[in-house]
Amino acid sequence: MASLTWQEFLTQSRQFLRMSQHLNDKWELYEKVMPFSRDSKSYRQIYNLNMSLQNQEEPNIFLKFSQKVRSKEDLINVEYHIVYSVSYQVPMLYFQAHRSDGSLLDLEATWRLLMLEFQSRREELLQMLTQQEHPVLFRPFMALHPCRTAEVLDQFGQKSENLVLTFISLYGPHVQLQLSNGYGNSELLKL
Amino acid sequence: MSENLLQFASFESFVSPTFWHKLSELKLDHDRLSDTKRSISGYYINRRATGCLLEVDYTAYNSSTQCPKFSYPAVGTIYNKNTIEEFKELDKLKLLADEGEELLSDIASDAIAKDPSLLARFFILSFADLKNHSYYYWFAFPCPLMPTLSLQNEVIKLKELTQMTKFKEALLSWPSEQQNFFLLYTNGNEVEARSLSSLRPEDVDHYYFCFADPSEYEHPAWLMRNYVAYLIQKNPSFVGKTLKFLGLRFNQQLEVDDSLIWHVQQTEPCDWSQIKFVGWELNQKKKMGPRMVNMRDSMDSAKLAENSMNLNLKLMKWRLVPDLDLDKIAQTKCLLFGAGTLGCGVARNLLSWGFKTITIMDSGKVSYCNPVRQSLYTHADAAAGNLMKATTAAKRLKEINPNAETKGYVIQIPMPGHTIGESLIEQTKQDLSLIEEQVQAHDVIFLLTDSRESRWLPTLLGAVHQKIVVNSALGFDSYMVMRHGSTRYSMRDHKFEDIEGLKCIVGNQLGCYFCNDVTAPGNSLKDRTLDQQCTVTRPGVSNIAASYAVELLVSLLQHPQGDLAAAYYAHNRQESVGKIPEGMLGIIPHSIRGLLWNYENILPATQKFAQCIACSEPILSSFRKEGHAFLFKTFETAKYLEDLTGISEFKRLNSEIIDFDDAEFEMSDSDE
16 A cells, blocks of 8 residues: 655655745645644744754644635635644645635535535545544644545556655645646656 | 726735734733734735735734745734724724825835835724624725826737846846835846836836736736825826836746736826825625624634534534434433433433533532542532532533533422422422423433432423433443333324334333332332442443433434334344344334343333323323322322322232332343
C-alpha cells in the first residue's frame, strides 16, 4: 500500500512547497509552535525551509492554501490544509470555507456549494466528506476521509515520486482545488 | 454619452471569521466599555482577482500591517459601538464626510506621496452582540464625489501595446510592495517605473498612472477614484487633459498581459469646498444598509460542543444507519425516577445519544458511599454534606452538555403501604401533583429507584398518560431491563407474522413490571439493616442495566410502530436465531434479564395481566375517577390494590404482604 511515514510526509511536503514557490503558487507550510498547547492560534508560517524539523515526532506541520470559489452567486473563501494522518499514514485533506460575512459553511452547505460533482450522489458523498477535529489545530474542520487514500494512491502504475503531490492532485478536485499543470513538470521534482 | 463615462467596480467586503474572533477578544479584554475608533488594515489582491474584494482578517488589528502574499494594504478604521441603538442612530452621512475629509487632508498634505496605500481607504461601523455572537456591520470605502470621467478611447489590454515587452520589464523592475500606486514614464523609446512622489505635472502625457487593480471586471476597482482625486487635487492642470491609467492585473501564472488601460478625461474642475462623499457598501440585498452575521456556530463554545457531539451521532447515521432519526431522539423528553447508580448511568447514556431534555426525581442526599459508583457525583459533593442527588445530578448533566435541558426535583415518591402521616398530607398532595405534571410533560419514564414499591406510582402514571416506560432493576449479580406494555390503543390492527417457534406479543399487550406479581408492593425496606439500604450489587451490573435501558429505548423510538412494536419470545433459544423480526437497530425485546454469574441474557416477553395492581383497567379507571383519594387509600394499605383487582382471590398463600428483597425478586423471576 502506498502509505508514507511522518518523515517522508515532511520531506515530500517541503519538496512540494519548493515546487509551489518555483511556480509562484501560494502554498505555505505551517508549524504549530507549542506542541502541547491546544490554543489554535499558536501556529506560524515557516519561512525558513532549512529549519531542522527532523526531531519532531508528533505531526505538527501542514501545508496550507486558500482561494476564492464562486458558487451559485456566493463567493466563498476556502482554506485547504494537507495534514498527516498518523493512523492511516497518508496525507489528509482538511478544509474550511466561509462566506463574505465570515460565517462558516456547515456540512450541508459545503456539499451544496463546493462539491458539485456529488449533487445527486449523497450516499457516496457521505462516504467521503466528514467533519472532524483538525489534528494540529484541534478545531472542527471538514475533511475527506482517509480510509481509501492508500488504496487510491496505489492504483497509480508506477510509484509516485511525491505522494503529497499525487494526493493533492487526486483529492483536491473533489473540493475545487485544482493544481496548475506546472506541477506536472517532472523537472520540478529535482528541486 | 453615458457609454463614454468611466464606471468603477465597487469594493465588496470580505471578512474572515478570525476578524470577528479578534474583535470579540479586543472588546472583552481591552476596549470593554470604550468605543473609541481603532485603526485597522485590510488588503486586496490583484492576482487572479475574484469580484473586487477588500478583505479583513485577524491581522487587521495589528499595529504593523502584514499582508498575505500578492496583496496590498488598505488603511481603515473600525467604529465599534456599544449598543445596537448607537449603531443605528449614528449619523452615517456625517461619519462618511468626516472620513472623507481625513482622506482629503492626507491628499492635501504630502502623506499620500510618502505612503500611497492611504488612497486605499475603508472604515467599518459595527456593533458586536457578544452574548449572541452576532455582528452588525457596515463597510464604507470613502471617496470624494468628483465630476465624471469620460473615456477617450476603447479600453485596451497591456499586451496590445506595441511596447509591451518594455512595459513588462519596467513593471518587473519595480518592487512588488510598491506596486499599489506608481508611475510608468515613457518617452517613446524607454519605459521606466517611478514613484508617485516623482511626478512632474508637465510630463503628464508621458505617464501611465499605474495601480494594483483588484477588479475582476471590465471596470477598474473603486480605489482608482481616489487615485484620480489625488492627481487632480495636486495638479489642477490635469483637468481637461487625457490621463492614462494602467490597472495592474496578474493571472494565476503571474503574467500581467491582461492588465487594462483606460484613457480618461475630467472636463469640469472640482469645487473642493463643496465636495460630497460616497462609499457606503450595499448589503446582500443590494440595498443601502448594514449586514448582520451570526457566528454562533463557530464561536459559541456550547454550540461548538453541540456540533462536535452531534458529529459522532451523525457519523453513525451517515455511515451505518442512514435512516436513524436523530431529531426524534433530540426531541424525546425523559423523566428519571431515581438518581442512584442506575439514574446516573441512564442519564449519561441519554446524553451520549443526544437526548436533550432530562428531568430527575430523587429524595436522597449525596453520601460518601455514592461517588465511586454513581457517576454524576464527586467526593466534594458528599463532603458538602447537604447536596441533594436530584439537583446535583441535573447540574452535573448541564456541565457535561450545556445544551441539555436538565432539572432535578427533590421529592419523595409516595408508595403503597407506606402510610402518610396527618402532617404530611398536604405536602404529599403537592408532591403528587408535581409528579403527575412531570409525567405528563415527558415522553419517557425511567424507573430506576431502589425499591419495588416506589415504582408503583410512576408505573401507574405512565400507563394512565400513555407514556413509554422503561424499567430497570438490579440484583446482586443480576439485572432486569424492561419496557412496559403500551397503553396506547392501536387503530390499525397490526398484522404480525406468525413465526414458528416464536410467541408474538403486540406492544400494547405486553405486561408491566407488576404484571407478573401476585402481590401488591409492600414495604421492602422495612427491617433492613443500614448497610442493606445501600444497594449491594456487583458494580458492573448497574452500568450494564443502564446501558441496556437506554439502548432499548432508542431501538423502540426508531421503530416505525414505536411502543406498539411487538416483542417475540422464543421457547427455544437455538431455534429463534435469525427469526425474530428486526427494527432498524435490531430486535426489540420486551425484557432483558441477565446474570453476571454466567454472563448470559435471556429475553422473556410476557402478556399483560388483567388483574395487575399497577396497569390493569380497574386500577387505571379508579385513578381516573378518584385521583388522589384513590392513591391515598393505597398508601394506607397495599391490600386495597389486591382487593380492587381481585388478586386476593388468587392467593393461595397467606394474606400477608410478602416482603421481597429486590435481589431475590429478580433471581426468582428470571427462572421462568
